Amino acid sequence: MLQRIIIALALSMLLLPPYANAQEARPLNARPANMFLPPVEYMPQTGHNVWGPFLAFYKEHGGVDLFGYPITEVLEESGLLVQYFERARFEVHPDHLDTVQLSHLGRLLSAHRQDERAFQPHEPGNPEAVRYFAETGHNLSHTFRGFWEAHDGLVLFGLPISEALIETSNLTGASHVVQYFERARLEYYLPHPGAPAKTEVGLVGREYLLQHDFDPELVTAAQPIVVLGESTMRVPPYSAEMINVRAAANHFEGLVVKPGEQVSFLETLGEISGETGYVPGAAIVGGGIGYEIAGGICYLSTMMYRSVMEAGLEKIERHGHSLYLSDFNDVPGMDSAVFTSSGNGWIRGAYDLDLRWRNDTNAAVVITTDIMTSTGEVTVSIWGYDDGRTTEIRDVSVVDSAPSEPLWRYDENLSPCVVQQVMQGTSGRQIQRERVVISADGRTLHSDPITASYGATGDLFLYGSGIDVDLAQQDLVAAQRSCSLEQNTTERADTGSGSALPESQLSLPALDPGAALESAPDTSEPAAPVTQPAVPAVDPEVSDTALRNGGSGGLMEQVDAAFEQP
Template identity: 25%
Template sequence: MYTARGTSLPYTGKHMKAWTIALSSLALLGGALALGAVASSNDTIAPGIHVGGVDLGGLDERGALQALQAHTPSAPDVTVRAAGRSWVVPAADLGWAPDPQASIDAAVQASRDRNLGARVMAALGQADTVELPLRARVNVATTRQKLAALVKPLETAPVDARIVFDKTRYTVVPDRPGVLADVSAAANTYAASPDATTLEVSVSKRSAALTAAALQVQVDAGNKLVRPMTFTLGERKTALTALQVANLFWVRAKGIELDEAAITRAMKTITSNVDRPARNARYALQGGALVRVKEQPGVVTDVKAALPLLRKAITTPSLATMALPSTTQAPTLTVNALPEVKKLTLIATGSSTYYGSSGARATNVSVAASKINGAVVAPGETFSFLNALGSISPENGFVGGLIISGGRTVDGLGGGVCQVSTTTFRALYQAGLPVVERNQHAYRVHYYDPQVGFEAAVYDPGLDLKMKNDTNGPILIRTVNHPAQQRLEVQVWGLPQTRKVTVSPATILARIPHPAPQYVTTPNLRRGQTRQVDWAVDGYNLYITRTIRDGGTVRTDKVSTNYKPWRAVYEVGSS
């Protein structure tokens, strides 16, 4: 027997067995700890760890990844709810996808986080099973896109209140709130919890930016400005109706906004009714003889001073009458500068026939011819056909007739005036006057044949005939109308000229056949009835050349015309 510290103990078989068990346990524990350390250092997943139901124990990362990929479950369904409605959507449609690598990382981390007891039990083959969920990731952009498509029928944009003019007054069309779904917040929530099987999308009302209450204040202010207004220039006066005044401004959300273009047009209307323009010295028939008539000064509106006053008057609801500032207008041609009648000579004549014209068209030809008859153009001045004519209106004697408008030949006020402008153009062009403005018709008009292309269209407002007097004295425009023969002459008189003018026939560059006829149904005719309302004409591309010889010099110019091919149009009854 052996003793320790001088004490002897019996060393029996019983003691030997205890020591053997203790040493074996220590050996096993040491081995287990060694295995655990190795497992941790080699990132081998500990026994008993499952991910998504797949046993990954004892596998390294690569093996675990292959095992997970071989057993990847299908995407779960997610119930999406919004505003009392619901949809069952595969998670994959919401941007959900398994994330095997993140799952493996979690399993490895779980292995590292085991306590000593768990490691020992795992080493002894008695590890508890640890179930870890399969990790997933969410593509937020895909989630937003899918959610937006689902809730789109629920969403409505807010509608702002708006201001409208209802025949006689301004009024407010009420606003409507909109409905907005917050898909971004829902998508972020899902991305933070990809295991969720339900997803709520919040829906809220969105107010309009402009409400009826806010606009009503401006509407009330605008309606106070809608009233008739009277304008005076000395003893002459004119008026605008309440509707005409309403057209001079806009009622906006920010307040009253003046319409400058409309104000400019209104000023022209006002001044045309109250101004008494100066009258140049002129020639007139008295007792069958042509005599000189003395010029007369005029009194007209001082437009520059009147415009700011008009703007202020429009926005002052208590103001119903406005006195226009005036200025004296001097004539530009005095009787002393007007040559004696006996010194005048016929320089050029233009002619045309309007045979076959309707009674209305013949009336307009006669009225227009009388309006420009006796017009005098001072040297250096430009003749304006529309200025000499005055407005094409019933007040000026004009009636309805066929005109070209909107690609069709239609009834319109003043049809036939172009017969006079064309004849005037022919006279002034043959007199050698420079062309300042000349416009053509859209298609070839038979009234101006056979001199195809030798014509000038006018339209009030917008299209004018303007030619400059470049002679050494005033010129007189005289019209001679022959209603019985439906023939018109325009004569240009002035001081004797040395220049000689030759106008060539049209040079036709191209002729374009007219298209097939068009048939338009109308309830104004009985079924089966047909009426032609437009006539087919070929298109032309042409020019006319003018040669002017004066004192040994020769110069030429030309007038180009491009006529559209025009189709025949028939109305067919439908009633």
């Protein structure tokens, strides 16, 4: 039945001559967009990348079956971001990157044919066979109605702008029944030996492109867009440091860095204050561990630095931390401290620490951040076109020094005979490494020394009244027992009663070197006169010479005060 309809339709139409759509080539005002948004998928069949909103639309609405393969990268054309596919052209307004539309290629390809009978308005046909659209004055042919309705035709193809007609393809020379729509041309292929009848979208994207005079580089196969460099670290989940990392990461997510462009970590963040979403977090203050507004953002700057170094991009400025910290020693010497004394990354102070780098490739790179709040895993990735450069980071030397002598500070807020260890001592370490970046043709692009000098620290103890420090440094249990006996004697003299400090409370448990700087105190255990609270998770982002922007009070202020005493 369908074949008889097609044959009858063919007899009633004027068979168009070959290359009926051919027109004089016009200049195509398009150029590479020099941007992209992950995720990205490379199509080796044509050698082009599809990314971000283009990829999402492509996959959601039929992929290669409806649109064919990409035949260009994303281009800037007439104020839009566009990408040509074999059977369509996708377009996105730069201010609305989440909205993809299909260009009206059907109208553009048939604009010069409006005098032809098939493109002039028609009367409604038999409603049992066709569907009439008064908006354009055309009937959706029975031949294409099922395909149009099954594939969300109004969105993907638009309204019919012609009747069904027989046309000879510019590209293949074969004749088919076709119908033009605003955004597409549907084609019906009669069955032949070895192949059943089928309906498909015409190659309007390819045809439209070929009607224009364009730079051949636009259709030349491109390099795949890949992750050039990536780094993952664990930030204590649900911590102040995680809050600060997330606030800072928002400024880098999807950041496009064009060829030759520099990135300043602090300038990208701008104002760093409570008003911009930051809270006090763990930091290096006065040579020890304290709280600082935005404490913890060095997790992010460290991941950024490691990604830049792996990607082989040009490093301009980087500073290591002044202490060797457990959260950052998974890759020794590859940390990056940042700090602004003004609270604004655009105002540079004498003691400020920044991370700066430059995109020295010939194409844009894009930064993405992925945060898993429940596990604390944070990943920074730098995406770009693979230009063939390779990176090697070599170890040169590592020299360790012993921790400093323990520090003992009196704290009037502690109860008599109580001792608290509030910081675990760390070894000093001098690290020298080297990064070498080689281009695809064997040239040395970068040869960077990587140096890190971490100062040693000692254990820090705070003690209450009655503790003999000299004795405590030799035998803490004996010092606390002596203090307890003295307190007991005093209480007996005053009240006629008293009791010694229990034996179980006369020892100071050893700190786990990692946990001491990573976990919060376990509040589920009952308090005891001798306690060992752990310092909150550490991401220091200031140097020993840096000024404080704020504080948290309580225990951490005691730590700061202890270090500031002579």
